[in-house]
Amino acid sequence: MVDLIECYFRIRLNNKEILGVLAQNHNIIISIRTLKRRCRKLGLFRRRNQTDIDQVIAFMQEELRGNSQMHGYRWLHLRAVQRGLVVSQETVRQIIKALDPHEVQMRQAHRLRRRLYTTRGPNALWHMDSYDKLKPFGICINGCIDGYSRYVLWMEAYTTNNDPKVIASYYLQCVERVGGCPERLRADRGTENGHVEGMQNFLRREHSDAFAGEKSFLYGRSTANQRIKSWGGILRKQSVQFWMSLF
Known part of the structure; x- marks a missing residue:
């Protein structure tokens, strides 16, 4: 015991x-x-035998290198405990405030910077996703943009965005309109994207680059997709057009 x-x-x-x-x-x-x-x-005391403050500061400086804005004092305190340091959360908070005051202020203002997004060029990576917040009103949105230029390739409103055939039709119409498919296409793991994956892999099957065939389609979380900055305005326009088409 x-x-x-x-x-x-x-x-x-x-x-x-x-x-x-x-x-x-x-x-x-x-x-x-x-x-x-x-x-x-x-000899187990929670407030005695604290780790030397210089050692704690050195550890914090090491952890704060890079994207320090994402490192709150609770997370850093857990990291310190995992490293075997004996230090309180309040001590960690005060150290972070002294070492990185600008990022502390940014976190308090809830103004976290988004990570930098880079891609090789136009049509190197398309991002495809659905928007479900208007589903209770019968409006199901699906859209796709070019990751490099943020150009909206399609933004469609219909009664469903879960039917693989419907999503595949958006993809085929876009490929026909722009005259080709992207080097890679990114989407979440929804069942509605299965047909698009097969079509993308088929169209890229004979290419000789590093992303040919099955490597031309990749899955990822929707939260990590590239954003559509004019999302709200596009949705309002598409919603009005959708409702007008019903009458």
Whole structure:
């Protein structure tokens, strides 16, 4: 039991969590008073034996290199604990505030910068996705843009955006209109994108570049897609046109 207490203490569980883990996983039931007494005998103190502040600062400087705006004090405190440092969250917060005041201010203002997006050129990568927030009103949106130029290749409103045949028709009409397919096409793992994947792979099957055949289609999360900056205006226009077509 002594080894278990020390192990759970080292991974920064509080007293109630240690008691719960001991009872649930090891059938060891003790009082919180007994736990505190055992911790004192083992020399386990949460506010004593703090890591030297210079060592903590050096660790924070190392972690803040690069995209430091994404590193909040709670996340950095967890990283410090995982590294074996004994330090409080408040200490970590004060260190970050001193080392990186600009990014702290940006986080407080909820103004996180988006990561830089790069691609080789026009038609190197198309981004395709659906917009479902208007589905309760019977309007299902599907769109696609060129990642390099942000040019809107199609933005269609219909009664569904889950039918693979409907999405495939958008893709084929666009390929016919622009006179070719992209080097790569990116979409999420929705079932409606299956036909488009097969068509993209077929059209690129005889190319000799690094993204030929099956490599010409890639799946990814919708949240990581390139944004359409004029999304709201395009949706309003398409929604009006869709509703007018019904009458």
